[in-house]
Structures are given as C-alpha cells and as structure tokens.
Amino acid sequence: MQLFYNAHITKEDSVFHFNKEESRHISKVLRKKTGNQLNITNGKGWLFTAELINVDQKKCTASIVSKTFQAPKTHQLHLAVAPTKMNDRYEWFLEKATEIGVSSITPIICDNSERKIIKTERFEKIIQSAMKQSLQFYLPELKPSTTFKEYLNQEFSGQQFIAHCEDTNRKSLKSELKANTDCTILIGPEGDFSTKEIELALQHHFTPVTLGDTRLRTETAAVTACHSYVFTNEL
Numbered sequence: 001m002q003l004f005y006n007a008h009i010t011k012e013d014s015v016f017h018f019n020k021e022e023s024r025h026i027s028k029v030l031r032k033k034t035g036n037q038l039n040i041t042n043g044k045g046w047l048f049t050a051e052l053i054n055v056d057q058k059k060c061t062a063s064i065v066s067k068t069f070q071a072p073k074t075h076q077l078h079l080a081v082a083p084t085k086m087n088d089r090y091e092w093f094l095e096k097a098t099e100i101g102v103s104s105i106t107p108i109i110c111d112n113s114e115r116k117i118i119k120t121e122r123f124e125k126i127i128q129s130a131m132k133q134s135l136q137f138y139l140p141e142l143k144p145s146t147t148f149k150e151y152l153n154q155e156f157s158g159q160q161f162i163a164h165c166e167d168t169n170r171k172s173l174k175s176e177l178k179a180n181t182d183c184t185i186l187i188g189p190e191g192d193f194s195t196k197e198i199e200l201a202l203q204h205h206f207t208p209v210t211l212g213d214t215r216l217r218t219e220t221a222a223v224t225a226c227h228s229y230v231f232t233n234e235l
Contacts, residue, residue: 001039001135002030002038002039003039003040003041003131003132003133003135004018004022004038004039004040004041004132005040005041005042005043005128005131005132005139006018006040006042007042007043007044007139008042009040009042009046009048010042010046011046011067011069013048013064014063014064015053015061015062015063015064016040016048016050016061016062016063016064017059017060017061017062018059018060018061018062019059020057020058020059022060023056023057023058023059023060024057024058026038026052026055026060027055027056027057027060028057032052032055032060033052033055034052034053034054034055035051035052036051036052037049037050037051037052037065038050038051038052038062040062041131041132041136041137043128043131043137043138043139044137044138044139045069045070045071045072045137045138046067046068046069046070046137047067047068047069047070047137048064048066048067049064049065049066049067050062050063050064050065051063051065070137070138072138073103074180075158075179075180075181075182075183075233076103076104076158076182076183077101077102077103077104077182077183077185077226077229077230078102078103078104078105078106078182078183078184078185079097079102079104079105079106079184079185079187079222079225079226080105080106080107080108080151080184080185080186080187081093081105081106081107081108081186081187081218081219081222082107082108082109082110082112082113082148082187082188082189082218083107083109083113083115083116083118083145083189084115084189084190084217084218084219085114085115085190087115089217089218089219090107090123090218090219091122091123091126092219093218093219093222093223094123094126094127094130094142095126095127095129095130096130096223096226097140097222097223097226098126098127098130098131098134098136098140099130099133099134100223100226100227100230101136101226101230102140102226103138103140103141104140104141104142104143105127105140105141105142105143106143106144106145106146106151107143107145107146108145108146108147108148108151108186109145109146109147109148110147110148110188110189110193110194110197111148111193111194111196111197112188112189112190112191112192112193112194113189114189114190114191118145120142120144120145123142124142127139127140127142148193148197148200149200152200152201152204156184156204156205157182158181158182158183158184159176159177159178159181159182159183159184159207160183160184160204160205160206160207161173161176161183161184161185161186161206161207161208161209161225162185162186162193162198162201162202162206162207162208162209163185163186163187163188163208163209163210163211163221163225164188164192164193164198164208165192165215166192166193166195166198168198168208169208170208170209170210171207171208171209171210172209172210173185173209173210173211173225173228174228174232176207176209177228177229177232178232179232179233180233183229184206185225185229186201186206187218187221187222187225188218189218190217190218211224211225211228212224
C-alpha cells in the first residue's frame with residue numbers, strides 16, 4: 001500500500017484535491033489514471049481511500065470512497081533529544097524513531113550542545129515521509145526546540161528517565177520500563193549531559209538509566225530507547 005499525507009483532509013470531506021507537487025508525482029511518476037485508488041492519511045488516525053476522478057499534473061482530484069479511524073494508543077512515548085553536530089545523524093534518528101513508533105520529539109539545547117540553532121522544516125518532511133513509509137496513521141509531533149532547563153519546567157506524566165554516561169548509580173532502562181504507561185526519556189548531546197543538568201533532572205524526579213554496556217552516539221541512544229519502549233509494550 002502506498003500512503004499519501006495531508007494534514008487538512010477530514011472525515012467530512014467527500015472530494016479531495018492534491019497539491020501541485022503531489023499531483024505531478026501521481027500523474028508523471030506513478031502514472032496513475034482516472035479510476036485508480038489512492039490511500040491518504042491526515043496523521044490524526046484517519047485512513048481515506050480515494051478514487052481519482054481527474055488526473056492533471058497541476059491538480060489531481062479524488063473522490064473519497066471509504067474512511068476508517070484507528071484509535072490512538074493509550075500510552076505515549078516522548079523523546080527529548082539534543083541535536084547532533086551533524087544534521088544527517090539527527091535526521092536518521094527522526095526517521096527511525098518515527099518508523100518504530102515515537103509519539104513526540106523535542107530537540108533540547110544542552111550545556112554541551114555543539115548545535116544550538118534548529119531548522120525544523122526539513123525535520124518535519126522527514127517525519128512525514130517515515131510515517132508514510134511505515135504505513136502509520138498518526139504523525140509524531142515535532143515540538144519546538146528549547147533549552148534543557150526550560151524543558152524540565154513542565155508537568156510530566158508517567159515514567160521519566162534521563163540516559164547519561166556518568167559513572168554513577170544508574171538503572172537499566174529495559175528493567176525499569178512499564179507497559180501501557182506514558183514515558184519521557186532524555187537523551188544528551190555528543191558530550192553527554194553536564195553534571196549540573198543531571199542533578200537538575202534528578203530534582204525533577206527523572207530516574208538515571210543506562211542503555212547498555214557500550215557508549216552510544218546520541219542518535220543511536222535515542223533509537224535504542226525508542227525500541228526498548230515499543231518492545232516493552234508489545235510483550
């Protein structure tokens with residue numbers, strides 16, 4: 001199944017118009033014809049089956065023939081991950097975490113962060129593409145970047161973890177995770193969280209955890225944490 005994404009399609013719509021970029025892709029690349037069916041999601045749980053009634057490279061039009069709704073999960077995974085020095089590594093993390101099943105992502109600027117300016121437009125496109133590729137109907141939320149301290153000044157639900165590399169008393173994430181429970185996991189930059197940041201997280205009731213015996217890159221640690229959570233909830 002090939003999946004298209006449009007945030008504006010709703011269950012009340014009976015006819016849908018594709019934008020110029022998608023219309024060209026449908027007509028010139030996919031070579032779809034009138035009468036062919038396409039699948040569309042709005043990233044909010046809805047899957048629409050639409051039949052093309054007009055194929056034009058500038059504006060394809062489709063009639064909605066069926067619609068189904070997938071109920072959201074009862075638990076959510078929130079990852080707060082420091083941007084990597086190389087953008088492509090963060091983009092890789094966004095793609096894989098979306099495929100695995102993350103709910104939301106917040107880029108956090110830390111004391112040791114080498115990258116402090118975040119441009120989210122490309123990040124959004126990568127998340128959308130990964131959602132479509134993995135045939136999911138909920139688009140993970142990419143939240144605005146914020147400083148580590150500002151991020152902690154909010155209410156958290158469920159379990160709270162900070163993964164760091166300091167040689168202190170840390171628990172294994174996989175042994176601490178509980179199924180069917182909201183979870184927030186903090187992942188630091190290449191230089192790890194500072195001691196001050198770790199202490200601040202502990203004051204906000206975050207549990208320090210390790211992700212294994214080896215030292216992981218930021219993007220690898222984030223994907224590992226994401227998979228651990230999803231795997232726990234599949235058991």
